[in-house]
Amino acid sequence: xxxxxxxxxxxxxxxxxxxxxxxxxxxxxxxxxxxxxxxxxxxxxxxxxxxxxxxxxxxxxxxxxxxxxxxxxxxxxxxxxxxxxxxxxxxxxxxxxxxxxxxxxxxxxxxxxxxxxxxxxxxxxxxxxxxxxxxxxxxxxxxxxxxxxxxxxxxxxxxxxxxxxxxxxxxxxxxxxxxxxxxxxxxxxxxxxxxxxxxxxxxxxxxxxxxxxxxxxxxxxxxxxxxxxxxxxxxxxxxxxxxxxxxxxxxxxxxxxxxxxxxxxxxxxxxxxxxxxxxxxxxxxxxxxxxxxxxxxxxxxxxxxxxxxxxxxxxxxxxxxxxxxxxxxxxxxxxxxxxxxxxxxxxxxxxxxxxxxxxxxxxxxxxxxxxxxxxxxxx
Numbered sequence: 001x002x003x004x005x006x007x008x009x010x011x012x013x014x015x016x017x018x019x020x021x022x023x024x025x026x027x028x029x030x031x032x033x034x035x036x037x038x039x040x041x042x043x044x045x046x047x048x049x050x051x052x053x054x055x056x057x058x059x060x061x062x063x064x065x066x067x068x069x070x071x072x073x074x075x076x077x078x079x080x081x082x083x084x085x086x087x088x089x090x091x092x093x094x095x096x097x098x099x100x101x102x103x104x105x106x107x108x109x110x111x112x113x114x115x116x117x118x119x120x121x122x123x124x125x126x127x128x129x130x131x132x133x134x135x136x137x138x139x140x141x142x143x144x145x146x147x148x149x150x151x152x153x154x155x156x157x158x159x160x161x162x163x164x165x166x167x168x169x170x171x172x173x174x175x176x177x178x179x180x181x182x183x184x185x186x187x188x189x190x191x192x193x194x195x196x197x198x199x200x201x202x203x204x205x206x207x208x209x210x211x212x213x214x215x216x217x218x219x220x221x222x223x224x225x226x227x228x229x230x231x232x233x234x235x236x237x238x239x240x241x242x243x244x245x246x247x248x249x250x251x252x253x254x255x256x257x258x259x260x261x262x263x264x265x266x267x268x269x270x271x272x273x274x275x276x277x278x279x280x281x282x283x284x285x286x287x288x289x290x291x292x293x294x295x296x297x298x299x300x301x302x303x304x305x306x307x308x309x310x311x312x313x314x315x316x317x318x319x320x321x322x323x324x325x326x327x328x329x330x331x332x333x334x335x336x337x338x339x340x341x342x343x344x345x346x347x348x349x350x351x352x353x354x355x356x357x358x359x360x361x362x363x364x365x366x367x368x369x370x371x372x373x374x375x376x377x378x379x
Contacts, residue, residue, distance in 0.1 A: 003075075012375060013129070017129055020129070021079070021080055021129060024068055024080060024281050025080070025117075025364070026291075028047075028302065030152035031076045031077065031147070032076075032077070032372055035072070035073060035076040035077055038069075038072050038073075038076075039069075040077065040321075042065060042068060042069045043069075043344050044074070046062070046065050046066070046069065046343050046344060047067050047272070049061050049062040050062070050066060050275065050343055051272040051273035051274065051275040052273055052274075053273070053274050053313070060264065061068060062343075066343060068347055070152055070154050071154060071345045072155050073152060073346045074152040074154040074155070074346070076104060078103075078104065078130060078151060078152050078155070079106075079130050080100050080127050080128070080129055080130065080152075081103055081127065081128055081129075081130060081133065081138070082102065082103070082105060082125065082127055083100070083101070083102045083125065083126050083127065083128055084099075084100075084101045084108070084122070085098070085100050085101075085122075085123040085124040085144075086098070086099045086100075086101070086116070086120050086121065086122060086127050087101070087120070087121045087123050088116040088117070088118065088119060088120040088121055089116065089117045089118055090115060090117065090359050091114065091115060091116065091143075091363070091364065092115045092119060092359055092362045092363045093134065093359055093362065094117065095359050097115065097116065097145050097146070097360075098123075098143055098144050098145045098179055098276060099111075099112075099115060099116075099144070099145065099147075099148065099249075099358060099370055100140060100144045100145075100147045100148070101144050101147075101148045101149075102128070102133070102136060102147075102148075102150070102151070103151050103152065103347070104148055104150050104152075104347055105148030105150070106150065106169060107150055107169055107321075107347075107349065108150070108278065110321060111148060114267065114323075114363075114367060115146070115363065122126075122222075130155065130158070131283045131299070133149070133151070133155065133158045133159060134158050134159070134219060137149075137158075137159055137352065140354045141354075142354060142355045143355070144191075144354050145353070145355060145357040145360050146351065146352070146353060146360045146363070147350075147351070147352040147353075147354060148349060148350065148351055148352075149164075149348075149349070149350040149352075150169060150347055150348075150349055150350075151347060151348060151350070152346055152348075153347070153348050159350045160350070161354075163352060163353060164350045164351065164352045165350070165352075165364065165369055165371065166348055166349070166350055166352040166371060167322045167323075167348065167349045167351070167370050167371055168322050168341045168342060168344055168345065168347075168348060168349070168373055169322060169342075169347040169348060169349050169368070170319050170320070170321065170322055170342040170344075170345040171319070171320055171321075171322045171329075171339035171340065171342055171345070171370055171373050172316065172317075172318070172319055172340050173316075173317040173318060173320055173329070173332045173333075173337035173338070173339055174305075174314050174315065174316055174317060174321075174338055174339075174340055175304055175314070175317060175335070175336055175338070176313070176314060176315075176338070177276075177304075177307060177308045177312055177313050177314065177315060178313075178321060179313070182212070183305065183309075186304065186305065186308050187305070188347050189242050189336040190300075190301065190304065190335055190336055192334045192335075192336070193334060193335060194295060196294050196301075197294075197297075197301070197366075198294075198299035199292070199293055199294030199297065200218060200293070200294030200295065200297055200298040200301070201277065201294075202294075203293045203294055203295070203296070203298075204256050204258065204259040205256050205257065205258070205264075205267050205295060205298045206256075206259075206360075207254055207256060207257075207302045208254065208255050208257070208263075208267065209252075209253075209254055209255075209299070209361035210253035210254055210255050211253070212248045212249055212251070212253050213249075214267075215253055215255075216244075216245055216248050216253065218263075219253060219255075219266045219268070219282060220241055220245075220293070221286060221343070222282075222284055223265065223280070223281075223282025223283055223284055223285075224238075224266075224268075224280050224282035224337055225238055225282070226282070226283070226285050226286030227281070227282040227283040227286045228282070229286060230286035230288065230313055231286075239280065239375075244268075244292070247279065248266075248268055248291060250270065251267050251268050251269060251270040252268070252271075253266065253267075253268050253269065254266065254267055254269070254302075256295045256298050262286075262336075263284065264283065264284045264290050264295055265281070265282065265283045265284065265290060265295040265296060265298075265299060266281065266282050266312060267279075267280070267282075267299045267303060267352065268280040268281070269279040269303055269306075271307070271310055271312060274311075274312055274313040274314060275312060275313070275314045275315075275316055276303070276306070276307030276310065276312035276314070276315050276316065277316040278303055278315070278316060278318060281296065281299055283295060283296065299311065303315070303333075315337075317335075317337045318334050319342055319344075319345075320332060320339075320364070322339075322349065322369060322370045322373070323367045323368060323369055323370065324367070324368035324369075324370060325367035325368050326364055326367070329370075338374075339370055339373040339374075340374045341373045341374070349369065351364060351369060
């Protein structure tokens with residue numbers, strides 16, 4: 001099937017647009033370095049605000065940081081956007097499917113993998129200035145089955161409205177630890193994992209403290225890296241060794257052991273203020289039989305209870321993709337975690353169906369983009 005590209009792409013940039021974008025393109029390397037530097041500073045401050053109990057001053061400080069991070073990322077990275085056109089067979093029903101994507105490309109690979117089955121044809125690619133985003137939305141050709149915008153929250157008003165479905169590009173999974181609940185009630189909230197409870201009790205696991213210095217390389221090389229690679233494959237986001245080593249100095253390293261003392265899994269966690277962060281975990285050599293025996297479930301169980309015993313009011317279970325149909329999201333939801341918007345991410349996802357595609361509607365109903373995540377969690 002031949003796909004027509006609308007006139008906005010064919011005409012190219014106007015003279016005044018080229019003049020405005022010339023210095024922006026010329027400073028590309030500097031802008032990317034500046035964006036990374038600001039990210040380090042602002043995410044550190046956001047972390048401090050996130051870990052502080054809610055009050056008026058904290059909420060104002062947190063909101064200011066979020067807006068500063070959104071605007072700086074937008075100015076440094078999104079005044080000009082990539083647009084990609086793809087064609088292939090949809091994973092839902094095998095029908096021919098056309099995707100138009102515009103944005104930051106952080107979620108592009110993940111989305112393509114969930115949308116297309118087998119070979120994907122890259123039909124076209126171009127770049128547009130941000131002020132053409134609305135025109136892009138209005139002039140999309142009817143042959144396109146799904147349009148996805150991945151843009152800064154600053155640009156919401158450019159694409160919001162019509163039949164677009166809006167979702168954050170990432171959610172953070174949290175478990176509220178109420179002071180009004182006792183330990184038995186906390187365990188009750190995890191009882192949807194009865195089978196996992198049965199497996200790890202049968203295995204006879206125990207949790208022991210590790211040595212942050214002596215045991216770190218063993219945890220990183222033999223547990224964390226192989227586990228993440230095995231679980232996430234090409235989407236594996238593995239933290240750098242030295243960055244994690246420095247973080248481990250201020251964290252708690254614990255291991256799951258068999259009755260004979262063999263270490264088969266481990267976790268790195270940290271209590272900051274009223275928030276207990278589950279940072280990293282791993283399984284010995286990425287062995288999935290160990291996972292099936294309940295070792296990872298035992299980590300969740302022990303870490304949530306430990307957070308409660310230490311007086312934390314929120315357990316931070318980490319980031320997941322913003323889809324109810326995502327396997328990791330479903331797994332954490334069964335443990336009692338709830339989604340909030342990820343404060344360390346500045347983008348939104350918009351899903352539009354310009355031609356009323358039934359296949360797209362089925363895909364959206366299957367993966368269910370999360371549209372109602374809280375901005376913050378009161379605890």
